[in-house]
Amino acid sequence: MKIAIFGLTISSSWGNGHATLWRGLCKALANLGHEFVFFERDVPYYAASRDWPSLPPALGDSKLVLYSDWSTIEGRARRELAECDTAVVSSYCFDAQAATDTILDAQHPLAVFYDLDTPITLDALRAGKQVPYLPWRGLGDFDLVLSYTGGAALEALRSDLCAQHVRALYGHVDPDVHHPVAPVERYRAMLSWLGTYSADRQVMLEELFVAPARLRPRDKFLIGGAQYPEHFPWSNNVYFVYHLPPQEHSAFFSSSRLTLNVTREPMARMGWCPSGRLFEAAACGAAVLSDEWCGLDDFYTPGEQVLVARTADDTLAALDMSDAELQAIGGAARERTLDEHTSLHRAKQLIHYLEEVRSPFHPQAMQGSAQSYGQTFDARP
Numbered sequence: 001m002k003i004a005i006f007g008l009t010i011s012s013s014w015g016n017g018h019a020t021l022w023r024g025l026c027k028a029l030a031n032l033g034h035e036f037v038f039f040e041r042d043v044p045y046y047a048a049s050r051d052w053p054s055l056p057p058a059l060g061d062s063k064l065v066l067y068s069d070w071s072t073i074e075g076r077a078r079r080e081l082a083e084c085d086t087a088v089v090s091s092y093c094f095d096a097q098a099a100t101d102t103i104l105d106a107q108h109p110l111a112v113f114y115d116l117d118t119p120i121t122l123d124a125l126r127a128g129k130q131v132p133y134l135p136w137r138g139l140g141d142f143d144l145v146l147s148y149t150g151g152a153a154l155e156a157l158r159s160d161l162c163a164q165h166v167r168a169l170y171g172h173v174d175p176d177v178h179h180p181v182a183p184v185e186r187y188r189a190m191l192s193w194l195g196t197y198s199a200d201r202q203v204m205l206e207e208l209f210v211a212p213a214r215l216r217p218r219d220k221f222l223i224g225g226a227q228y229p230e231h232f233p234w235s236n237n238v239y240f241v242y243h244l245p246p247q248e249h250s251a252f253f254s255s256s257r258l259t260l261n262v263t264r265e266p267m268a269r270m271g272w273c274p275s276g277r278l279f280e281a282a283a284c285g286a287a288v289l290s291d292e293w294c295g296l297d298d299f300y301t302p303g304e305q306v307l308v309a310r311t312a313d314d315t316l317a318a319l320d321m322s323d324a325e326l327q328a329i330g331g332a333a334r335e336r337t338l339d340e341h342t343s344l345h346r347a348k349q350l351i352h353y354l355e356e357v358r359s360p361f362h363p364q365a366m367q368g369s370a371q372s373y374g375q376t377f378d379a380r381p
Helices: 018-031 070-081 096-106 118-126 152-161 199-215 246-254 265-270 276-283 312-319 323-340 343-358 363-367
Strands: 002-006 035-041 063-067 086-090 110-115 144-147 166-168 189-194 221-225 238-242 256-261 288-291 307-309
Touching: 002 018, 002 070, 002 096, 018 035, 018 276, 018 343, 035 070, 063 070, 070 096, 086 096, 096 110, 110 343, 118 152, 118 265, 144 152, 144 343, 152 166, 189 199, 189 246, 189 312, 199 221, 199 256, 199 265, 199 288, 199 312, 246 256, 246 276, 256 276, 256 312, 256 323, 276 288, 276 323, 288 312, 288 323, 307 312
Parallel strands: 002 035, 002 086, 035 063, 086 110, 110 144, 144 166, 189 221, 189 256, 221 238, 256 288, 288 307
Antiparallel strands: none
């Protein structure tokens, strides 16, 4: 199978969660014998921190196409689509509307929309805001809509955006990239947190990380990430590492007694939206302390494979656990991750979904094209 992908970025892991997910998924697809071409707008801030200037040899004949403007690449996109079985447009793709129009015009490949930011999308839509990556007619023209978020989000994509065939495709981890390693001194800490700054998780981050750090001034706390503002409430025992590339994540997670997972507020509120960092940390055998959200226990068992915190006191209680207890939790989480949450698991799910849509017994095949379904939706402001 050949797949065309129009996404935010696969070439740079700076300040975004998309690149690592695409890398793991595309590598797994390649290992299963599939080929892809990834179209990415070449923007300055990703170009300045590009840790994948080209695709690694392990991805075989797959291609990365960097372009400056859609008009310069439209002809190439049409030629590639003529040879593709499937075409995917993702949330935050700079040229999502143009890519969607080109895919639908090509007719041959299955048209897929993958929302890697479903709660953000739905919140903005319901607030009456423009969502630039949403096609103005909604999602009814797509053969398949994938959501990084499960639960109520799947029905909301149907009701709010006229999506017809919706499936969850959750986050995942490449165990060749994220795995236990020997601790590294510069990353040693009692509690670590790895993530790009986001205002909508700041309240919970201050409760579960900043407040405990101030109450334990003799212990080292460590933050890794990008885009943190000057007014972030630092303290003398909170250390910072600016933008860790994926190849450093294993050392980061393997070097602290406990690592924190904090979900962005819209995602925590909607539930069933595990962050990629949660799977990465678990794959490294790290003991993870997570904020609470609906659906967490579908991925890891609280108290056995993950610790759950609601307040600063919960963080302090977790920090007071013995090394043996924390190591047992980390080991159990790694085992669950390898059994259920690798990139290969998600790639196989994706292929199953695509085959399901192509089946002659699929409702779309029996009742007509996706364009004939549902009400008209206009996402234009």
